[in-house]
Amino acid sequence: xTLKELQYIVTIAEEKSISRASARLYVxxxxxxxxxxxxxxxxxxxxxxxxxHGLVLTFAGEQYVETARKIVKLYNDFETGLCxxxxxxxxxxxxxxxxxxxxxxxxxILPIFRELYPNIExxxxxxxxxxxxxxxxxxxxxxxxxxxxxxxxxxxxxPIRENNFVAVLHKDSHLEEFFYKKEESPYPFIDPKxxxxxxxxxxxxxxxxxxxxxxxxxxxxxxxxxxxxxxxVQTAMCLSAVGLGVSFMPENYISLxxxxxxxxxxxxxxxxxxxxxMAVAYDSKDMLSGPAKEFIxxxxxxx
Amino acid sequence: xTLKELQYIVTIAEEKSISRASARLYVxxxxxxxxxxxxxxxxxxxxxxxxxHGLVLTFAGEQYVETARKIVKLYNDFETGLCxxxxxxxxxxxxxxxxxxxxxxxxxILPIFRELYPNIExxxxxxxxxxxxxxxxxxxxxxxxxxxxxxxxxxxxxPIRENNFVAVLHKDSHLEEFFYKKEESPYPFIDPKxxxxxxxxxxxxxxxxxxxxxxxxxxxxxxxxxxxxxxxVQTAMCLSAVGLGVSFMPENYISLxxxxxxxxxxxxxxxxxxxxxMAVAYDSKDMLSGPAKEFIxxxxxxx
DNA sequence: ACCTATTACGGATTACGTAATGATG
DNA sequence: CATCATTACGTAATCCGTAATAGGT
Numbered sequence: 001x002t003l004k005e006l007q008y009i010v011t012i013a014e015e016k017s018i019s020r021a022s023a024r025l026y027v028x029x030x031x032x033x034x035x036x037x038x039x040x041x042x043x044x045x046x047x048x049x050x051x052x053h054g055l056v057l058t059f060a061g062e063q064y065v066e067t068a069r070k071i072v073k074l075y076n077d078f079e080t081g082l083c084x085x086x087x088x089x090x091x092x093x094x095x096x097x098x099x100x101x102x103x104x105x106x107x108x109i110l111p112i113f114r115e116l117y118p119n120i121e122x123x124x125x126x127x128x129x130x131x132x133x134x135x136x137x138x139x140x141x142x143x144x145x146x147x148x149x150x151x152x153x154x155x156x157x158x159p160i161r162e163n164n165f166v167a168v169l170h171k172d173s174h175l176e177e178f179f180y181k182k183e184e185s186p187y188p189f190i191d192p193k194x195x196x197x198x199x200x201x202x203x204x205x206x207x208x209x210x211x212x213x214x215x216x217x218x219x220x221x222x223x224x225x226x227x228x229x230x231x232x233v234q235t236a237m238c239l240s241a242v243g244l245g246v247s248f249m250p251e252n253y254i255s256l257x258x259x260x261x262x263x264x265x266x267x268x269x270x271x272x273x274x275x276x277x278m279a280v281a282y283d284s285k286d287m288l289s290g291p292a293k294e295f296i297x298x299x300x301x302x303x
Numbered sequence: 304x305t306l307k308e309l310q311y312i313v314t315i316a317e318e319k320s321i322s323r324a325s326a327r328l329y330v331x332x333x334x335x336x337x338x339x340x341x342x343x344x345x346x347x348x349x350x351x352x353x354x355x356h357g358l359v360l361t362f363a364g365e366q367y368v369e370t371a372r373k374i375v376k377l378y379n380d381f382e383t384g385l386c387x388x389x390x391x392x393x394x395x396x397x398x399x400x401x402x403x404x405x406x407x408x409x410x411x412i413l414p415i416f417r418e419l420y421p422n423i424e425x426x427x428x429x430x431x432x433x434x435x436x437x438x439x440x441x442x443x444x445x446x447x448x449x450x451x452x453x454x455x456x457x458x459x460x461x462p463i464r465e466n467n468f469v470a471v472l473h474k475d476s477h478l479e480e481f482f483y484k485k486e487e488s489p490y491p492f493i494d495p496k497x498x499x500x501x502x503x504x505x506x507x508x509x510x511x512x513x514x515x516x517x518x519x520x521x522x523x524x525x526x527x528x529x530x531x532x533x534x535x536v537q538t539a540m541c542l543s544a545v546g547l548g549v550s551f552m553p554e555n556y557i558s559l560x561x562x563x564x565x566x567x568x569x570x571x572x573x574x575x576x577x578x579x580x581m582a583v584a585y586d587s588k589d590m591l592s593g594p595a596k597e598f599i600x601x602x603x604x605x606x
Numbered sequence: 607a608c609c610t611a612t613t614a615c616g617g618a619t620t621a622c623g624t625a626a627t628g629a630t631g
Numbered sequence: 632c633a634t635c636a637t638t639a640c641g642t643a644a645t646c647c648g649t650a651a652t653a654g655g656t
Contacts, residue, residue: 028647063384320636615650620644
């Protein structure tokens with residue numbers, strides 16, 4: 001079965017004549033005739049009766065034309081759908097994201113995207129960075145929102161913006177004597193070397209926040225002795241607030257959480273690398289889809 | 304678009320692998336690969352993303368598969384429909400008939416046919432014999448029920464049974480003196496030569512009953528002088544009953560009608576050709592459909 | 607003779623195979 | 632090296648045209 005065959009038969013049925021149909025279809029009349037005969041032979045059943053007043057459909061022919069019309073319509077609808085996809089008037093963008101990034105980024109970016117491309121379906125996949133990388137490789141998501149550094153070298157990424165980390169301390173920490181102020185920040189600065197000997201509240205090693213924390217401690221020459229582990233940044237922050245140990249978190253996450261006891265936040269100098277880079281990641285060997293490109297452009301412009 | 308193409312893509316989508324799909328489809332793997340590429344090139348849009356874990360559908364690909372599944376189903380349903388047609392478990396029989404024949408024949412034949420082929424749709428087209436012949440030529444009906452002789456030589460026919468004509472007279476006709484009885488009939492016989500000089504009630508020349516009447520009169524050597532015309536056999540019979548003239552009608556139609564005044568019926572001898580032959584007619588150059596053949600068989604056996 | 611359907615046949619394109627080549631784990 | 636996708640290329644089938652034939656007003 002061919003789309004052409006279907007259209008041939010439908011046209012013959014409409015014109016009740018092979019000659020007229022062949023003219024409308026821009027094929028030679030003998031060819032159309034033999035097409036019809038071939039199709040009838042394939043089904044081993046005449047589709048038309050040849051009368052003086054032209055070709056009239058048999059019962060089987062009516063069934064054929066009915067089916068053919070439905071199929072042609074389905075296919076045409078599909079093709080116009082494709083056009084809409086390439087015009088980005090239709091489509092889907094699946095974004096993988098870590099849980100906190102999602103709440104931070106999407107609240108500003110998604111409304112803008114929706115405004116521009118109201119008929120692009122958006123899907124979110126949440127999970128830890130590592131899962132997001134897997135999803136990218138498996139094409140389960142088109143793009144991923146996560147923090148550098150990326151483990152998998154098959155993934156390309158576009159840095160979007162950096163965010164500073166802060167240390168989280170007990171409100172009335174005995175380290176207060178080492179604080180110093182700077183213009184650029186509402187939070188005091190501290191040299192992380194002073195954390196030597198402190199207890200810590202840290203994420204699990206597979207988490208990106210933990211890797212940044214490790215980096216800070218390493219730069220400060222500290223091997224943490226005693227540490228509590230939690231996978232939740234919010235939990236770590238609250239535990240630090242009540243003096244169970246020092247933790248580290250991105251500054252821009254502070255506004256996401258509330259603790260029963262207000263903690264003390266401290267910035268650290270550049271040299272300790274207390275920051276991470278948010279990036280949008282995608283499979284190196286895949287082409288970015290139109291919607292994905294647009295999403296990235298909007299991210300760059302609005303963050 | 305080809306049914307094959309659709310099935311190829313659906314299978315690849317199911318198997319997430321060209322190799323496995325090619326095995327299931329009994330085509331070589333390189334060929335399937337190039338088919339996929341060709342189809343993607345035709346639509347200018349990738350249908351799959353190639354990942355380590357196999358081929359996964361793009362958004363466009365999902366639309367394609369969705370459409371393809373619907374089309375394949377439509378086509379398969381159509382094909383099983385064709386089988387049912389050739390098994391006569393499905394189909395249509397359109398029968399052309401003159402109005403009185405319909406009421407006589409169908410009440411006995413249709414119940415039998417329905418019983419045997421409950422899913423064959425039956426359609427009736429009623430009209431004068433001449434119309435029925437046109438319908439046969441135009442393939443508007445599969446078969447026609449009418450009376451010989453047929454005008455159009457392109458029509459074949461199968462005689463089903465003969466029916467005698469009777470003359471219809473006034474109850475107390477002055478011709479009663481010429482009546483004579485015979486074993487074979489409840490009605491008296493009369494020699495139509497005695498109708499010479501009578502008035503007549505006759506159908507219109509295009510009607511088959513009229514042609515039979517003309518034949519009787521010609522055989523009796525009578526040219527009718529005065530005659531009333533009506534297209535209705537029933538009207539003619541009623542008018543004859545009240546003495547407006549002699550009319551002729553098939554004996555088996557008598558039971559169909561009732562008149563206010565009971566008429567007198569008379570048979571005539573064989574030599575005057577006072578009879579007609581009911582036949583089932585069909586286009587000489589068309590093959591009879593299965594249902595048509597069956598209908599004819601049932602007619603022969605039951606009339 | 608004229609119009610339309612069917613048959614005969616030839617060249618261009620497509621269908622589909624095998625063998626070879628990359629790419630990837 | 633083993634597996635899968637892609638490329639290269641050859642043959643058989645088909646697509647679709649023109650020319651000729653037939654059937655019907």
